[in-house]
Amino acid sequence: MNVKYGISAINWVNEDIMELGDHYTAEQVLGDMSGLGFAGTEFCRKFPRDVEQLKKLMAGFNMELTSQWKSVHFSDPSRREEELQAFREHADFLKAMGAKYVVTCETGNSFEDLTQNSVTVEPLTDEQWKHLAEGLNEAGRYCRDNGMQLVYHYHGETVVESGEEIARLMEITDPELVHMLYDTGHAYFGGSDPLHVLKTYYDRIKYIHLKDIRQDVLDWKRENNVRFREAVRKGVFTVPGDGCIDFAPIFAELKARGYEGWMIVEAEQDPSIADPVVYAAKTREYIAKVGG
Numbered sequence: 336m337n338v339k340y341g342i343s344a345i346n347w348v349n350e351d352i353m354e355l356g357d358h359y360t361a362e363q364v365l366g367d368m369s370g371l372g373f374a375g376t377e378f379c380r381k382f383p384r385d386v387e388q389l390k391k392l393m394a395g396f397n398m399e400l401t402s403q404w405k406s407v408h409f410s411d412p413s414r415r416e417e418e419l420q421a422f423r424e425h426a427d428f429l430k431a432m433g434a435k436y437v438v439t440c441e442t443g444n445s446f447e448d449l450t451q452n453s454v455t456v457e458p459l460t461d462e463q464w465k466h467l468a469e470g471l472n473e474a475g476r477y478c479r480d481n482g483m484q485l486v487y488h489y490h491g492e493t494v495v496e497s498g499e500e501i502a503r504l505m506e507i508t509d510p511e512l513v514h515m516l517y518d519t520g521h522a523y524f525g526g527s528d529p530l531h532v533l534k535t536y537y538d539r540i541k542y543i544h545l546k547d548i549r550q551d552v553l554d555w556k557r558e559n560n561v562r563f564r565e566a567v568r569k570g571v572f573t574v575p576g577d578g579c580i581d582f583a584p585i586f587a588e589l590k591a592r593g594y595e596g597w598m599i600v601e602a603e604q605d606p607s608i609a610d611p612v613v614y615a616a617k618t619r620e621y622i623a624k625v626g627g
Contacts, residue, residue: 338594340622341401342368343544343601344379346574346611349402352564356606365396371615375597377404377438386431393432400432400488400599404541406442409470410463412495422474426483436486436542436597437478438516441467445493459494467494468507475512486516486542489525492563496525498532505536515539519580519603520546520572524553530584537588543598545622547578567603574602574614576621583625590626598627 347364349355361381368376375398384391393400405425408414444457461466469472475485487504489495495504505515517540522529533540549570556566575582600618602609 338627339374339597340372340627341375341377341399341597341599342371342373342615343599344368344376344381345594345601345603346615347606348379348566349382349603352567355568359606361392365392365398367612367615369396369398371612371619373398373600373615375399375401375599377401377599384428386428387434389432390570398621400429400434401599402434402436402438403429404439404440404488407470407474408441409474410441410443410459410467412466412493415470418470419473419477423477426474426478426481430481430483435483437474437483438488438542439471439474439485440488440490441471441494443494443579444589456492456494456496462466464503467487468504471513472509475509475514484514484541485512486514488516488518488544490521491524491566492520496521498525498527501525501532501536507523510539514541516544518544518546518601519575519582519585520544520548523548523580524571529580530588533585537592540594542596543594544601545575545582545598545618546601547573547575547580547582549573549577550579568605568622570608571602572601573609574600574601574618576618576620576625577614582622582627586626598619
C-alpha cells in the first residue's frame with residue numbers, strides 16, 4: 336500500500352497524564368522514532384512551538400509533523416466565535432509546518448474536567464448536535480480553503496464515542512468538509528467492531544490511528560466505571576499485535592480499497608512499564624506479518 340507509517344509521541348510522553356514520560360526530551364523521542372524507521376509524528380508537548388525551531392528540529396531527524404489534536408466546544412453556541420478563532424490559529428500553525436490534517440474532537444460535556452473521578456459524559460441534546468455540526472462544517476471549510484482536511488477523532492469519554500454517536504456525526508456533517516480519523520482502538524473502546532467502522536465509513540476516512548486494546552483492562556474499566564485516564568494508567572491501550580484486535584482483516588480491507596495516506600501507531604501506555612522502543616519494534620514486525 337502507498338502509505339506512510341508514523342508513530343505518536345504519546346507512546347513516550349502522555350498529553351493528559353503529565354507524569355507519564357515527562358522525563359523524555361524532544362530529541363530523545365524523535366531520535367527513537369527515526370531509528371525505528373517511522374516517517375512522521377504528531378505534535379508533542381515537548382516540542383518547540385516556534386515554527387522555524389520545530390522545522391529545524393524535525394528535519395534533523397528526517398521526520399514530518401503530520402497533525403496535532405485540537406479540542407473544540409462547538410456544541411456550545413456561546414463559544415462558537417472564540418472556538419473557531421482558536422481552531423483557525425491551530426490550523427495555521429499546522430499549515431506552516433506542512434501538515435495536511437487537523438485532528439479534531441468535541442470535548443464539551445466530557446473528559447476535560449479531570450477533577451471528576453467518575454464518568455459523567457452528558458449526551459448532547461438535539462440542539463447541541465446541530466451546533467456541533469455547524470461548527471465542524473465551518474472549521475472544515477477553513478481547512479479545505481487552506482489545502483487541509485479536518486479529520487474528526489471519535490474518542491473514549493467524549494460525546495462521540497459509540498457506534499450510534501459516530502453514525503449521527505457522519506450523517507449530520509458535510510462529507511466534503513468533515514472527514515474521519517479512523518482509530519481502531521477507540522472504535523473498540525466505544526463498543527464498535529473496528530472492521531465494521533472501516534467498511535461503513537471508508538469514504539470519509541482520511542487519516543488512521545493504529546491502536547490495540549487489552550480486553551481484561553477494558554472489562555475492568557467498564558465494571559468499575561472508572562475514568563478514561565485511569566484505564567490508560569492501567570494499560571487499556573497497547574500497540575497493534577499486543578491486544579485483542581485482529582488487524583489482519585483490517586489491513587486486508589485497507590489494501591483492497593487502495594488506502595493511501597498516514598497510519599499512525601498509537602498506544603497510550605506508561606513508558607516506565609511498556610518501553611516505547613520495544614513495543615514499537617514489536618508492532619512493526621506484527622504489521623509486516625499481517626500485511627501492512
